[in-house]
Amino acid sequence: xSFRVPRELKEKMDxxxxxxxxxxxxxxxxxxxxxxxxxEKAVEELEExxxxxxxxxxxxxxxxVREDRDSY
Numbered sequence: 620x621s622f623r624v625p626r627e628l629k630e631k632m633d634x635x636x637x638x639x640x641x642x643x644x645x646x647x648x649x650x651x652x653x654x655x656x657x658x659e660k661a662v663e664e665l666e667e668x669x670x671x672x673x674x675x676x677x678x679x680x681x682x683x684v685r686e687d688r689d690s691y
């Protein structure tokens with residue numbers, strides 16, 4: 620993969636070449652960005668699933684808590 624950068628930026632990058640491995644920096648950036656996008660997409664999908672779940676009847680939580688306590 621390749622991409623263009625302005626000449627001035629390229630010169631600055633060249634001056635830092637001995638301190639920064641640009642290939643590794645860019646690879647890491649792309650990996651992190653892809654992971655971030657995948658996580659955002661997963662959250663959106665989960666939110667859609669949650670929206671489709673019907674609400675529980677009133678008192679359901681109390682019922683489950685009582686059942687759990689009584690099971691000991």
